[in-house]
Amino acid sequence: MKKFINQVDDVLAESLTGFASAHANIVSLNLEPHFLTRRHKAENKVAIISGGGSGHEPLHGGYIGYGMLDAACPGHVFTSPSPDQMLAAAEAVHAGKGVLFIVKNYAGDVMNFEMAAEMLPFESATVLTSDDVAVENSTYTTGRRGVAGTVIVEKVVGSLAETGADLAACKALGDKVNSRTASMGVALTSCTVPAAGRPTFDIGDTELEMGVGIHGEPGRRREPMRNADAIVADMVAAILEDLKPAAGSEVLLLVNGFAATPLMELYLLYNSAAKLLQDKGLNVTRSLVGNYITALDMAGASITICLLDDEIRQHWDSPVHTAALRWQR
Amino acid sequence: MKKFINQVDDVLAESLTGFASAHANIVSLNLEPHFLTRRHKAENKVAIISGGGSGHEPLHGGYIGYGMLDAACPGHVFTSPSPDQMLAAAEAVHAGKGVLFIVKNYAGDVMNFEMAAEMLPFESATVLTSDDVAVENSTYTTGRRGVAGTVIVEKVVGSLAETGADLAACKALGDKVNSRTASMGVALTSCTVPAAGRPTFDIGDTELEMGVGIHGEPGRRREPMRNADAIVADMVAAILEDLKPAAGSEVLLLVNGFAATPLMELYLLYNSAAKLLQDKGLNVTRSLVGNYITALDMAGASITICLLDDEIRQHWDSPVHTAALRWQR
Incomplete structure (x- = not known):
């Protein structure tokens, strides 16, 4: 294995730190627990949050900013983020209109985002992406996997949220995009x-x-x-x-x-x-x-x-x- | 060798066609000879043209558009473009204020751009990029190679050209960026x-x-x-x-x-x-x-x-x- 890394345990933190530093005008990084938010908190809109295992860059941190996500929760490589990351991210970006989670359909991600949604002191909804037609079930999923279509869902829903649309409308549009x-x-x-x-x-x-x-x-x-x-x-x-x-x-x-x-x-x-x-x-x-x-x-x-x-x-x-x-x- | 290609001889034309089609709102492709221009010709500015062997994408076609290049001449993979490509590109984008070639310092590129400059019916100048500090001479060069610094030169000079600056000023800024x-x-x-x-x-x-x-x-x-x-x-x-x-x-x-x-x-x-x-x-x-x-x-x-x-x-x-x-x- 030849990779540009230092210690294996430090890959994620060092990469996230580099990302946040290179794009300091757009994003901010929180280290414990790991989550990324917009540099400037958006007001009066549904907070759009995504996340998942790392190793899929630029997903999801690369899609934080005006017109897309408010926050992203990066897990370790190919590992689901934990509910405490999602809760902390939601606390940081919630702007009074609820939280929409956009979650790729992998068993661990779905479970942890569900757990976070239950603990969340705000109204929330979830759009599950499942655009991969290759297989019905896989090593990581029950049902179809969420893959590149997730980027389209995040872009389209993120745009609607900027207009001040409510949580139900954002959720409905996300589900529609995923189905198409x-x-x-x-x-x-x-x-x-x-x-x-x-x-x-x-x-x-x-x-x-x-x-x-x-x-x-x-x-x-x-x-x-x-x-x-x-x-x-x-x-x-x-x-x-x-x-x-x-x-x-x-x-x-x-x-x-x-x-x-x-x-x-x-x-x-x-x-x-x-x-x-x-x-x-x-x-x-x-x-x-x-x-x-x-x-x-x-x-x-x-x-x-x-x-x-x-x-x-x-x-x-x-x-x-x-x-x-x-x-x- | 596993690559997403059809016939080896068609790689460049098929890839360029895909590029021009995916970005049809920004670029236009000419096929014989190969060159790319902005979709909408810019007026009243120095025409900035670059080019070189293919295989370095998004360089140079990816930098055509407002604030950077007016045209690019892609050679075959790792092969210099020919003077007829440069002449045809210059004819297409010249807007009365001369042509600035931005050329990575490789012997073939330098020779062919020089030949084109001599045949050009317009005033022209050339910025040679030579930012690679690794070696003084290489298989492909006399003197230092032009590498990633070329992107910075193209961005900075392209911006100056949009202001209506004259050929000498664009050339001088390009040389300055290269030297720094x-x-x-x-x-x-x-x-x-x-x-x-x-x-x-x-x-x-x-x-x-x-x-x-x-x-x-x-x-x-x-x-x-x-x-x-x-x-x-x-x-x-x-x-x-x-x-x-x-x-x-x-x-x-x-x-x-x-x-x-x-x-x-x-x-x-x-x-x-x-x-x-x-x-x-x-x-x-x-x-x-x-x-x-x-x-x-x-x-x-x-x-x-x-x-x-x-x-x-x-x-x-x-x-x-x-x-x-x-x-x-």
Whole structure:
């Protein structure tokens, strides 16, 4: 294992400290317990909080800021954060209109966020993301996994919350986006958890893992490596089988890298997917390409499609100012 | 070699097409010869054009847009673009105030941009970037290589050009930024050029290449792998030996990933470097952390330090709207 680290036990704290220092104009870091908030507390809005195991950067800390999250709770690598982190984060950012938790559907995350919600002295609701169509249950989940679609949910709900919308409206929009979003991932290499020191799984030089999860957990099947168009065709087919979009539907296409795949290849995958969707009569009007939810040092990528409507498009386009996503169209 | 590609000969065109399609609101792609321009031609300003071999994405196409480049000429992977690309790009974006080429100091790039400048029917000037302190000459260069500092030069000069400044002023500011900027890189793995199909160099599981170039060309020396703080200390020492900043100097710190190194580790490196600079009495007031100039699929990172002054800071902070760098502070 070659990684840029010092002591394995210090990886998270040192990385978070670097993140908070590099983006001190946007975020603040609390160390005991670990949570990140906006530098300047927002008022008079639903507080949007997410969190989960670390190793998926820029998720979630990179999405804190105007138009997205108010706070994020990072667990240790691939480990759920604890309820005390969530409670402390909620205390710090609650602004009188309740707390919305956005939680990727992994058993540990769901349990701990539920526990926090029960102990919370404020009104709260939870949006569970479950966009991964690869498998129904996995090592980490009961039911479908939450993966890259989470970024879209956080962006869209975060935008609505800035308008002063109430908790029920934010929860409803989050659930709607999740129901209209589907993802599929593929790995070319394993990831290596620092504390383990060796690859999570073995994979040959001529193999790929179709439907891999963001922790390196198994997918649909081990398959022979093939060209990009063929891989994309299988990923897109699985997604469309789930979403069943009407002809002419307007979609957002997200091509996400798991960390070690170069941007040059991600844009090539985007090209392949966009052409395929066009051939199928879908209308790609919004795009995002890059490393937005990663799996430590895994080589691989996921494709996410979100069926847009006027409401989702408007909140996708609205201004956002975070470390990892920033625009003012 | 496992890569998301179709035919090796089509990698560049397919990736560029995907890039231009994903960012159609910012850039336009011309295919024969290959060059990228802003979607909407800017008027009444010096046209800023860069280019170089592909495989370093998001450099340079990702920096086209308001506040940075007017056009970029991508060569094949690790191969200089040709003068006809530069001439065609210049014809497309020249707006009556001359053309400034920003060129990384590699022999092929320098030669071809010089040839284009001679044939150009407009006034032109060139800023050569040469921020890499690792080696004086390399496989690809006569003199120091241009690496991640190029991004800073493009941002700062691009901002000045938007103000309507003339060609001489843009050239002078570019040269000034280059002279105040120094970089040092380290590789943990090789990169693999698609057409070659095998790693450019061999490196052991307990080794690193200190001072590596962005094409996988050799650096200062092969060294044993060690912890992040020790690696950073050597990189920063080499940079400061070159820049010799006065105590209390204000600096921009850029931690750049070569592609396969996760953001979690890049922020850890940033944390290490920022603390070290603070201990040495320097004042880190601006930061950038991420994959900004890459080396195909190499695992590794570079550190770049730019000595700020009021003029450079102002043009660094000014609004920018490109695919890879976007802010409105």
